[in-house]
Structures are given as C-alpha cells and as structure tokens.
Amino acid sequence: MRYLEVTVPKGKRQAVIDILEDEGIEYVVSDETSGRGYTAVVRFPLPTRAVEPVLDRLRQAGISEDASVVVIDAETVISEEFSTLREQYSHGGQAGSRTSRQVLRTKADELTPPFPIYAVMLLISAVVATAGLLADSPAVVIGAMVIAPLLGPALAANVGIVTGDDRLKSTGFSYQIVGVTMVIVASIALAAIARLAGLEPAGVDIVVATELQERVAPNLFSLAVALGAGIAGILSLTRGFSEAIVGVMIAAALIPPSAAVGITVAWGMYGAATGAAVLVIVNVLSINLAALATLWIAGYRPQGLFEVSPTRTPTYTYAAIFGIALLVLAAPLAGITLLDFHTTELESVAEEEAEAVLADPQYETREVDDVVVELDGNYPIQSVDRIVITVTGRTPGPEPGLAERLHTAISQHSDESLVVEVQYIVAEQHGDTGD
Numbered sequence: 001m002r003y004l005e006v007t008v009p010k011g012k013r014q015a016v017i018d019i020l021e022d023e024g025i026e027y028v029v030s031d032e033t034s035g036r037g038y039t040a041v042v043r044f045p046l047p048t049r050a051v052e053p054v055l056d057r058l059r060q061a062g063i064s065e066d067a068s069v070v071v072i073d074a075e076t077v078i079s080e081e082f083s084t085l086r087e088q089y090s091h092g093g094q095a096g097s098r099t100s101r102q103v104l105r106t107k108a109d110e111l112t113p114p115f116p117i118y119a120v121m122l123l124i125s126a127v128v129a130t131a132g133l134l135a136d137s138p139a140v141v142i143g144a145m146v147i148a149p150l151l152g153p154a155l156a157a158n159v160g161i162v163t164g165d166d167r168l169k170s171t172g173f174s175y176q177i178v179g180v181t182m183v184i185v186a187s188i189a190l191a192a193i194a195r196l197a198g199l200e201p202a203g204v205d206i207v208v209a210t211e212l213q214e215r216v217a218p219n220l221f222s223l224a225v226a227l228g229a230g231i232a233g234i235l236s237l238t239r240g241f242s243e244a245i246v247g248v249m250i251a252a253a254l255i256p257p258s259a260a261v262g263i264t265v266a267w268g269m270y271g272a273a274t275g276a277a278v279l280v281i282v283n284v285l286s287i288n289l290a291a292l293a294t295l296w297i298a299g300y301r302p303q304g305l306f307e308v309s310p311t312r313t314p315t316y317t318y319a320a321i322f323g324i325a326l327l328v329l330a331a332p333l334a335g336i337t338l339l340d341f342h343t344t345e346l347e348s349v350a351e352e353e354a355e356a357v358l359a360d361p362q363y364e365t366r367e368v369d370d371v372v373v374e375l376d377g378n379y380p381i382q383s384v385d386r387i388v389i390t391v392t393g394r395t396p397g398p399e400p401g402l403a404e405r406l407h408t409a410i411s412q413h414s415d416e417s418l419v420v421e422v423q424y425i426v427a428e429q430h431g432d433t434g435d
Contacts, residue, residue: 001074006042012061012062112153118179126187132144134199144259151233155291157291159300161311186262190262206269215276216269227289285326292322336382353413368392372388373386374388
C-alpha cells in the first residue's frame with residue numbers, strides 16, 4: 001500500500017478531484033498557501049498496483065514535473081472504500097503487479113550507495129576475491145561476491161534509460177565502469193605483492209594452479225550467468241523479490257573475472273588477461289542488455305508521470321549498442337565453445353580407440369588408466385597440443401609400437417595433426433583383492 005501527497009497547480013483542482021472521485025479513491029484536500037502557484041494539497045491512500053495508472057491520469061490532468069508528488073509506504077488502511085479499490089486492482093489491469101515507474105526510480109536510486117561507501121566496499125571485495133582465487137578457495141570468493149555493491153548501478157543505468165532520467169543513467173554507468181576498473185587495479189596490486197612475496201612459487205602456471213581456466217578462456221555458457229543476473233535484478237526491483245540474492249548473482253558475473261584480469265596481468269600472462277577482460281566486458285554488456293530488455297518488455301515506457309520527452313529512441317539506441325558490441329565480443333567465446341566441444345569429442349574418441357587397441361592379446365598386461373586432451377596454453381583461444389594416454393601394467397618399460405598404433409587409430413577421426421603421448425604406470429599388487 002502507498003500513501004500519496006500531491007500538490008495541485010492552479011486551475012487543476014477540480015480536474016484532480018474528479019479523477020479521484022471517478023477512481024473511487026478516498027482523499028483529503030488542504031488549501032496550499034505558500035504562494036508557489038499551487039492551490040491545494042491532496043492526500044490519499046492507494047494499493048501499490050494503482051499508483052502508476054492513477055499518476056498517469058493525474059499527469060493528463062496537468063500534474064507535471066513542477067508538481068510535488070510524495071509516495072510513502074503505508075502499513076495499514078482501514079476503510080471499506082479502500083478495500084473495494086484494492087479488490088479492483090488485484091486482478092491486474094494496466095499496471096499488473098509491478099512497481100510503478102515513479103517508485104521504480106526511487107528504489108533504483110536507493111540501491112546505489114554514496115560513492116565513498118561504494119568504493120570502499122568494492123576495494124574490500126577485490127582484495128577478498130583476489131585472495132580467494134590465489135588460495136583456490138571458492139568459499140572466500142563467494143564472500144567477496146556478497147559484499148560487492150554492484151546491483152544498484154546495474155539497475156539504475158537502465159531504469160534511467162527507460163524513464164528518461166539522465167542523472168540516474170549517468171550515475172549507473174559511471175559507477176559500473178569505475179567499479180570494475182577499481183577491482184582490476186586492486187587485484188593487480190595485491191597479486192603483484194603476492195608474487196613478489198613468494199606466496200605462489202615461481203614458474204607455476206597460475207591459471208592452472210588457481211583453476212582460472214573458465215575465466216581466462218570463457219565460452220558462450222558464461223553468458224548465462226550475466227543474462228540471468230540482469231533479468232533477475234530487474235524482477236527483484238519491480239516485483240519485490242530479494243535484492244540481496246540477486247546482487248550476489250551480479251557480483252558473481254563481474255568480481256571473479258575482474259580479479260582474474262588482475263592476477264594474470266601481475267603474472268605477465270597477457271593472453272589470459274585478455275580472455276578474462278573480454279569476459280568482464282561481455283558480462284557488463286549482458287547484464288545491461290538483459291535489464292533493459294526486461295524493463296521494456298515489462299512495460300516501463302515513456303507514458304509515465306514525468307516523461308515529457310519520448311525515451312523510445314534512446315532505449316533502442318542503447319539496446320543496439322549493447323547488442324552489437326555483445327555479438328562482436330561473443331565471437332571469440334563461440335570459438336572457445338567449439339574448441340570445448342571438439343576437445344570433449346576427441347577425448348571420447350581417443351578413449352574408445354585406446355580401449356580397442358589395448359584389447360589386443362599382445363597387450364593383455366596393459367590397461368587404459370586415463371585419457372586427457374592437453375591444450376597449448378595460448379590463452380584465450382587455445383588449440384590441441386597433445387593427447388596423453390596413461391597406461392597401467394605389471395611390467396616396467398614402454399610397449400614397443402603402442403604409441404604408433406594409438407596415433408594411427410586416433411588420427412583417422414581428426415583432420416588436424418595430432419601428437420599422441422603414452423605414459424606408463426607400473427603397478428604391483430599383493431594380497432587378497434576379493435572379487
């Protein structure tokens with residue numbers, strides 16, 4: 001429920017009262033004597049769903065940007081007429097169950113903290129995320145996501161676009177850009193300190209050691225988190241769902257990849273840093289595109305109370321920018337996705353062929369232990385380096401001709417030149433092994 005207080009311009013008093021009477025709204029009218037061009041102040045309660053359509057009708061009656069409209073949360077309204085009004089709007093109608101555009105702006109603004117607090121919280125999040133990745137601790141990384149205040153800026157930018165609020169739009173985009181930059185810079189600094197201090201051994205592939213592959217070589221499935229976060233963020237704002245949980249989802253799409261950029265830059269792995277940076281940019285674009293599309297589909301368009309100029313063109317313009325940039329940057333992600341599919345298929349084929357070759361009686365003392373397709377490590381878009389087949393047996397030493405047979409059998413399933421490496425593990429058993 002909401003309680004509204006509206007100042008009525010001169011000459012519009014009767015028109016406003018007629019609208020309230022027509023809607024069946026209980027109201028109180030007080031004379032306005034400040035001499036600012038208003039004749040009265042009207043106060044009345046409304047069901048949440050009725051706020052937007054009623055304010056739209058009041059705009060048509062002459063309530064413009066110069067008016068003062070205050071919307072307050074109401075705990076309880078005891079009135080038969082209000083019960084009738086609530087029943088009337090409980091069946092949906094134009095506004096459905098969504099939050100009004102006027103309240104939407106306020107909520108988006110409230111979710112964006114003052115910049116000093118925003119900067120401090122992001123720096124803390126960056127330090128925690130970087131430490132968590134270097135320590136290979138998922139729990140610590142999750143903690144970094146919880147404290148990152150990224151929900152407000154992501155939503156504010158797109159609410160500002162569809163409602164024509166330039167201040168809200170500018171604040172949202174600037175917070176996003178500055179925030180991601182701060183996380184990357186802080187991560188570079190902390191990772192460089194960790195490397196100089198010898199917290200990670202020299203010569204170690206930091207990507208493998210900290211399991212950063214999915215962030216430095218992202219595939220198209222990485223988009224799912226960001227797109228889902230953008231949609232869920234708007235739904236949480238417009239439908240009253242938990243913003244805290246959605247905020248973690250948005251942070252999950254931005255904080256770890258940004259920290260990955262900093263870590264790989266500090267280690268001098270610029271190809272990997274490029275891959276992580278592409279993921280960060282793609283996720284930012286995905287979140288904003290999904291949020292903007294969800295707002296537009298939900299009906300937040302320029303027919304509201306304070307929309308003097310159309311916002312259709314700016315909305316389409318931003319949507320086109322987000323979409324085109326996303327398509328361009330998604331191309332390398334598509335290449336990585338195809339490589340993932342190819343690697344999985346090649347690994348499966350290599351395992352089948354290895355099993356078939358070792359089924360030959362001459363290799364009866366040998367068994368396939370593991371088959372791995374290794375990539376060359378040239379991030380972000382890698383290629384197949386070799387197929388490593390681990391063979392176990394009871395006799396030491398390599399099996400003459402086995403690598404050649406395996407290479408011949410596997411190569412017929414691929415058009416590219418393959419390297420097959422056979423590794424041997426000698427095993428010895430003693431005692432009762434049961435069945």
